[in-house]
Amino acid sequence: MTTEELMNAKIACPETGIEIHKSICAICDPQHCGLDLYIKDGKIIKVEGNREHPNNEGSLCAKGASTRQYVYSERRLKTPMKRVGKRGEGKFQPISWEEAMDILVQKLNGCKEKYGPESVMFACGFSKFFRPYLKRLSLLFGSPNYFTEGGVCSTANTIAQKLVFGTGTGADTANAACILVWSRNPYYTGVGDGKGLTKAIERGAKLIVVDPRITPTTKKADIHLRLRPGTDGALALGMANVIIRENLIDREFVENYTHGYPQFKEYVMTFPPERAAQITGVSPDLICCAARMYARAKGAAIMASASPVVHHTNGVQNYRAIYSLAGLTGNFNRSGGQILALPCFMAPGLFENQCAEFDTPVTWEELPPRVGLERFPVWGDTADDDAQGMAIPDQILSGKPYPLKAILAFGFNYRMYPDPEKYLQSLLKLDFLAGTDLFMTDTLRYMDLILPACSSVERSELHFYGSHIMLSQPAIQPLYQSRSDSDIIIDLAQRLGLKDPLFDGGFDACVNYMLEPSGITADELRNYPNAMPVPENIMKFVPHEHFKSCGFHTPSGKLEFWSEVLAKYPNREGFDPLPVYREPKRSPLSTPDLYHEYDLVFDTGSRKPMLVHSRMYGLPWVNVMLPRGTTCDINPADAKARGINDGDRVRVSTPEGSIEVIAELTETSLPGVVHLFHGNRKADVNRLIPGGYCDPISGFPGFKSSLCRVEKVKEGKADE
Numbered sequence: 169m170t171t172e173e174l175m176n177a178k179i180a181c182p183e184t185g186i187e188i189h190k191s192i193c194a195i196c197d198p199q200h201c202g203l204d205l206y207i208k209d210g211k212i213i214k215v216e217g218n219r220e221h222p223n224n225e226g227s228l229c230a231k232g233a234s235t236r237q238y239v240y241s242e243r244r245l246k247t248p249m250k251r252v253g254k255r256g257e258g259k260f261q262p263i264s265w266e267e268a269m270d271i272l273v274q275k276l277n278g279c280k281e282k283y284g285p286e287s288v289m290f291a292c293g294f295s296k297f298f299r300p301y302l303k304r305l306s307l308l309f310g311s312p313n314y315f316t317e318g319g320v321c322s323t324a325n326t327i328a329q330k331l332v333f334g335t336g337t338g339a340d341t342a343n344a345a346c347i348l349v350w351s352r353n354p355y356y357t358g359v360g361d362g363k364g365l366t367k368a369i370e371r372g373a374k375l376i377v378v379d380p381r382i383t384p385t386t387k388k389a390d391i392h393l394r395l396r397p398g399t400d401g402a403l404a405l406g407m408a409n410v411i412i413r414e415n416l417i418d419r420e421f422v423e424n425y426t427h428g429y430p431q432f433k434e435y436v437m438t439f440p441p442e443r444a445a446q447i448t449g450v451s452p453d454l455i456c457c458a459a460r461m462y463a464r465a466k467g468a469a470i471m472a473s474a475s476p477v478v479h480h481t482n483g484v485q486n487y488r489a490i491y492s493l494a495g496l497t498g499n500f501n502r503s504g505g506q507i508l509a510l511p512c513f514m515a516p517g518l519f520e521n522q523c524a525e526f527d528t529p530v531t532w533e534e535l536p537p538r539v540g541l542e543r544f545p546v547w548g549d550t551a552d553d554d555a556q557g558m559a560i561p562d563q564i565l566s567g568k569p570y571p572l573k574a575i576l577a578f579g580f581n582y583r584m585y586p587d588p589e590k591y592l593q594s595l596l597k598l599d600f601l602a603g604t605d606l607f608m609t610d611t612l613r614y615m616d617l618i619l620p621a622c623s624s625v626e627r628s629e630l631h632f633y634g635s636h637i638m639l640s641q642p643a644i645q646p647l648y649q650s651r652s653d654s655d656i657i658i659d660l661a662q663r664l665g666l667k668d669p670l671f672d673g674g675f676d677a678c679v680n681y682m683l684e685p686s687g688i689t690a691d692e693l694r695n696y697p698n699a700m701p702v703p704e705n706i707m708k709f710v711p712h713e714h715f716k717s718c719g720f721h722t723p724s725g726k727l728e729f730w731s732e733v734l735a736k737y738p739n740r741e742g743f744d745p746l747p748v749y750r751e752p753k754r755s756p757l758s759t760p761d762l763y764h765e766y767d768l769v770f771d772t773g774s775r776k777p778m779l780v781h782s783r784m785y786g787l788p789w790v791n792v793m794l795p796r797g798t799t800c801d802i803n804p805a806d807a808k809a810r811g812i813n814d815g816d817r818v819r820v821s822t823p824e825g826s827i828e829v830i831a832e833l834t835e836t837s838l839p840g841v842v843h844l845f846h847g848n849r850k851a852d853v854n855r856l857i858p859g860g861y862c863d864p865i866s867g868f869p870g871f872k873s874s875l876c877r878v879e880k881v882k883e884g885k886a887d888e
């Protein structure tokens with residue numbers, strides 16, 4: 169081949185000067201995918217999946233394949249900027265990093281002196297890698313108000329698990345004979361879990377999937393339970409009824425290691441499959457079949473999600489009912505059931521590490537109470553991570569129990585919360601707003617100081633992948649004046665005068681500290697561009713049936729069907745010690761009058777393969793896959809009843825407001841339920857969800873069980 173031919177084919181070789189650099193895609197999935205980036209003259213010219221990477225093993229989705237469009241987007245922030253016009257006017261002046269850091273130090277320390285360190289919030293959205301640094305910064309600064317997207321994602325699941333098991337768990341997909349996928353669709357949302365599921369199916373594991381929609385995951389299921397959104401608890405109780413009545417429980421486990429079984433049994437007896445069927449819409453036969461399949465399997469695992477079950481006003485109790493199934497059948501801390509791992513940042517740890525010590529340098533008790541603890545006290549009992557971001561607007565507006573005055577936000581989008589307008593208006597009451605992002609966003613537009621962050625291919629990130637560890641290396645230099653979020657945090661910590669030896673030692677000192685007990689160092693990890701396998705001699709597993717010697721980390725020391733934590737709050741509605749099923753606060757059954765006017769269940773945010781929240785809108789390749797922009801995915805029968813054809817413009821309304829989008833007629837939507845994706849600033853579904861519409865225990869919003877009306881619109885342009 170001539171050099172020109174080699175160049176045209178983008179072959180990496182000395183003749184072309186093209187080199188392959190290993191990196192990772194951090195556009196979505198917290199586990200992240202390995203990339204082979206073809207670099208010429210410091211620029212990425214081609215992107216492929218890295219075959220040797222433990223998570224994606226070479227595969228790459230539409231988002232990762234769009235890396236060049238994402239990284240080289242016109243919308244990238246180029247320099248730090250300070251606001252010169254009115255807030256929200258969009259007038260900014262480029263400034264140097266030196267000046268930007270001076271402003272930050274002056275404003276943050278100013279607030280600390282005047283109002284106390286707790287008046288400063290350190291926030292972030294879905295991005296994960298810099299969190300240990302940000303949390304350490306917040307806590308060392310003296311503020312308990314480090315908060316993440318965990319106020320609407322994942323934490324409520326952890327809360328439910330801690331109430332039942334006393335700890336978080338994962339599904340032992342590799343060894344399960346039956347996998348109960350409760351509202352997950354990993355073929356769209358998580359490469360590693362999707363591969364694990366496929367392997368399990370290939371080796372003969374049975375698959376039950378609980379999901380109102382038809383998805384690639386439900387298509388592989390032996391049993392698909394298509395329930396009405398938000399009725400998960402009733403379905404789990406119906407299954408529990410079958411398991412108890414048909415004597416499929418693990419008697420030895422229930423008698424010795426659980427708490428509250430008699431009361432639970434009595435409650436469950438009020439949920440025969442016929443009653444569960446009436447509530448959920450799933451047939452009694454299927455409920456019985458699923459219950460038997462799960463309970464009879466030797467090793468049955470529940471693969472649960474961070475979001476759909478808890479995006480309801482009854483999410484924690486519903487999850488408690490679901491996890492109680494593991495309690496009834498003894499599928500806890502046993503092969504093929506719910507398994508335990510050492511704590512580790514964002515992944516099950518398989519070796520001793522100091523991630524928890526790194527990001528919690530002081531205990532919560534040494535600090536003022538986090539935002540949200542008064543309203544959602546179970547956070548304090550079970551969620552030891554962060555403040556509840558859902559409670560921020562009310563505390564800013566009321567100033568109670570103490571004032572909040574400033575926010576430093578990393579990749580934060582106020583539109584991810586319900587009633588985003590209220591969220592924004594409350595933020596505008598603060599004295600100082602600063603944020604980092606890759607792009608100019610609606611949130612940054614209202615800030616006083618903007619800092620440009622770089623992407624994962626321009627920085628170094630520490631990652632754990634179960635049996636592998638990776639310290640990625642920058643494949644290209646940070647574009648323009650952008651910097652890695654972790655570098656910004658470490659630099660700021662030094663300038664704030666926190667006198668922390670780890671921050672003062674820089675990025676490597678932080679990484680080395682987190683890894684210290686393993687004996688692995690940052691330098692050593694750099695020799696493994698495809699991730700380093702955890703050496704066998706340091707591998708540590710939580711042994712099976714550990715509970716027999718150690719008990720459970722619950723108040724009773726047992727697996728709790730009856731929650732002693734919730735029993736502490738007898739006067740709070742919804743805090744029932746048993747996993748009592750309550751209808752979503754808005755539903756065909758709980759609000760029939762409202763349902764008369766708003767006659768479809770409004771389920772928002774079920775993932776699309778080419779979108780991640782707000783991140784991918786507008787990228788050319790994504791536009792090709794989504795020519796209609798945001799769609800209202802509606803069952804053809806529901807559409808027909810409303811005179812709606814595929815491609816028609818429709819108005820989707822709730823009592824809070826309306827948006828106009830394109831109707832997509834699809835059998836994947838259950839009759840009576842419509843699905844819309846979130847994150848689109850032009851057609852923001854969260855404007856249609858009230859701020860206070862949330863779960864009383866976790867504070868999680870009811871993104872997936874409000875009610876709406878859908879009507880054909882004759883004229884005008886869709887909000888897209």
Ligand SMILES: Nc1nc2c(c(=O)[nH]1)N[C@H]1C(S)=C(S)[C@@H](COP(=O)(O)OP(=O)(O)OC[C@H]3O[C@@H](n4cnc5c(=O)[nH]c(N)nc54)[C@H](O)[C@@H]3O)O[C@H]1N2
Pocket residue numbers: 196197294321322350351352353354356357358378379380381383396397398399400473474475476477771773774775776777778779780781872
């Ligand atoms: N492509 C892509 N991948 C992503 C993301 C993304 O935005 N795009 N986001 C990431 C994030 S932040 C998260 S939290 C995860 C979520 O990951 P997943 O939970 O796997 O994905 P979802 O599509 O949110 O929900 C899974 C399924 O739950 C169903 N569902 C909706 N309502 C209900 C309900 O009331 N009950 C039950 N049982 N099922 C219901 C939906 O129809 C959907 O098929 O994905 C991560 N990965």
Ligand SMILES: Nc1nc2c(c(=O)[nH]1)N[C@H]1C(S)=C(S)[C@@H](COP(=O)(O)OP(=O)(O)OC[C@H]3O[C@@H](n4cnc5c(=O)[nH]c(N)nc54)[C@H](O)[C@@H]3O)O[C@H]1N2
Pocket residue numbers: 292293294295317320321322474475479578579580581582583584585604605606607609621622623624653772773774780781782783846847853854871
């Ligand atoms: N209606 C509805 N709303 C939802 C959901 C739903 O299902 N339905 N899902 C909820 C869930 S589960 C989640 S997790 C949230 C997620 O919601 P968000 O966290 O808001 O997610 P994004 O919009 O993807 O990310 C926020 C910002 O981070 C920026 N960003 C990306 N990478 C980086 C980086 O490396 N550094 C920095 N500094 N910034 C970066 C992006 O450009 C973006 O502006 O949405 C929640 N909101």
Ligand SMILES: [Mo]
Pocket residue numbers: 320321322474475
């Ligand atoms: Mo999430």
